Amino acid sequence: MQPLEPLQHFLPQVWFFILGLFLFLYVLLDGFDLGVGILSLTAQGEKRRSILMTSLGNVWDANETWLVLMGGSLFGAFPLAYATILHALYLPLVLMVVGLILRAVSFEFRENAENKMIWNITFGVGSFLAALGQGFALGTVFEGIKVDELGHFVGGTWDWLTWHSVLVALTLIQGYVLIGSTYLILKTTGELQKNHYRTATIATWTTLVGAIFITVTTPILWDHARDLLFTPPLIYIFALIPLLGLALIVGLFRSLKLQQEAAPLVYTFLIFSLSFIGLGFLIFPKIIPPSVTIYQAAAAPSSLVFMLTFVGFLIPIVLGYNIYNYFVFRGKIVTESH
């Protein structure tokens, strides 16, 4: 064994973990953001929509930054994966970017516009498109990306579009609606809050159906997933995850029924975390499923160390001021009359 070998294993793993963390924070934070956006399409009246958008005003761009962060880190740490995955997912990612752009400009334009209707619609539609694009990308990750022996993309332009990826995308959208609803339960009062107890309950059901579907079909449809899933010791972990998930969903239903304010969001966070851990186990150590590993796609060890030195000490700082930001704007959204 060469002296560098442990390092060449360890560093890509550290970066896989960091990227996972960025993606996880993105999905959680922009997840409720996008969810609120999608819900705004169903909101009755301008006043309610205003409250919905106000609840995001100070956080949306910080939330979205985690995606930029993940893109940049993927580029630096796993250049091959960045190149191949973005190439393979061109259309869904353009869809996502277009959606995010529409959403972001709606905030600024709506603020200044007299006729707010058009920007309300672009905000909701943008949120939906962004979630849809992400859902297709996730679906494609389950199915795998066709590459040659060098790890370059060799599939077709429309590979990402299958009935399975459509269902994964719809499930992700439901998940975002769920987390958006539970966030709004925390931030609002009165009729609006009651309304989101309802949307949260519906979204819990639809997400549950989608999740069961994905859990069952993944090992049936994809050989690589099946091989991984039914080999000890992972089989125990995979047996545990759905059980824990069911327990959390029961807890979520209960807290919605009891009309608790913070608990639904906490349960949703935990459910997202659990799904994410499951996905992580399913993919690791692949970075371009099903064939290219993190070790093949990683940048040179010197690059990984160099990036780690700087990004490593920044992560706690970034997390710290994000938490401070949420703390500053804690509490319900109220108006002057209160």
Add this chain to the structure above:
Amino acid sequence: MLDAWLDTVTLSRLQFALTAIFHMLWPVLTTGMGIYLVIVEALWLKTRNITYYHHARFWTKLYLLNFGIGVATGLPMAFQFGLNWAPFSEAVGDLFGTLLGFEGTMAFMLEASFLGIMVFGWERVPPLVHFVATICVAIGANLSTFWILSANSWLQTPAGGMFTNGKFIVQDYFQAIGNPFTLNSFLHMFLATLETALFVIGGISAWYLLKKRDTEFFSRSFKLVLVALIAVAPLQIFLGHLSAEQVYHYQPTKLAAMEALWETVPAHTPADWSILALPSNKLEKNTWELKVPGVLSYLLELKSTLDAPIQGLKEWSPNDRPKMVGMVYYSFRIMIAIGTFFAALMGLTVWRWWRGKLAPELINENKWLLLSWLFAGPLGYIAVECGWIVRCVGRQPWIVYGELRTVESASDLPPGVILFSLSGLMLMYAIFFVMTLYFGKKIIQKGPDLTLPVPRMVVPSDSAQHIPDQRPAETGQF
């Protein structure tokens, strides 16, 4: 003809160029304006003069409008390298990706996270915390400039490692980050954003002064801008000169295109400088030109004759030199003309000020001067765009100068797919451009709110009490 336009590389280049040119319009203002906002807020905290507080609030409105669109239009920039330029991303990812990763982590995150407090936090955090947030936003934006310019400079003067089997292997990161172009390019761009923002603020102030609206308020911002420009405008010309000199030393093909120089000028001879020319790629010469003898030697070496030859475009085969000579040539001249005009306008206005003609009660008698400022308002944008065209079109046919060609760097995507994303993005960007102007105009027409009271947090009261979330409370809860 149409076929030539429909190939993958051309479409990817077009998409990159157009998204970059449009995206630039928004951050170029906010990056410079961030520094202005820090200055205004510092004056507010130091003097406790409420007018500075009102300045901070008023200009923040324009800032926010531009920031949001800047973030939105920047997203394709962050993803485009992988989407359209996968072979490039893979070849130089070890370094280029690291630098862009730093831009995201250190710079953009800092800016985006503190923006919430800067815009909505006046009533919720103590003044000093708010000031720190404003500073962090400004630092974040300028750190972005640094990392982007470091990455782009590396494309111009690749240093710190070598290409082995088509992949760049980094040997020294600090050498790569601090490649020959980085420092000058960063400072040139830093001043460019500042100068653009200052002339936008100056131009808007001039508009109010011409309209005799809030004269007291806007003659203050006008003078603040003027004081800053006394340092910035001449320094920018100096840095521009240093940058051109660097191009001469490191990128001879680009310099030849910037000057539309087809024939080599040998050493120890004076070199002429052309003011205007009609370059023809086909004939490999300028079909017409207007020259000033000996000026180029002075510009490059401050001497009447040159120590070393300046190579003309014909020294290289057509495949190894930029094809859009006219575009590079005129972009360069437009940038220089605007920079010179800025310095002259600043000089003239300072002279009027010194003569006592800019007192608030006299200021709108300087009609032609204020009109010139109004005219100067958008010119900074044009200069910045022209500078980037010189920088990046002049680098062609290389994506990494002398090492990696642009044609070898594009993803193998069907042209129709790129055409789809290209037209979608263009349509959106064009709409955003028009909407930004429209809403910017609305904000300006509405004017500053001079009745806004001092934020509660400045007068400490029962601050231990829980403050509810109270952002732009535009509606009633029910």
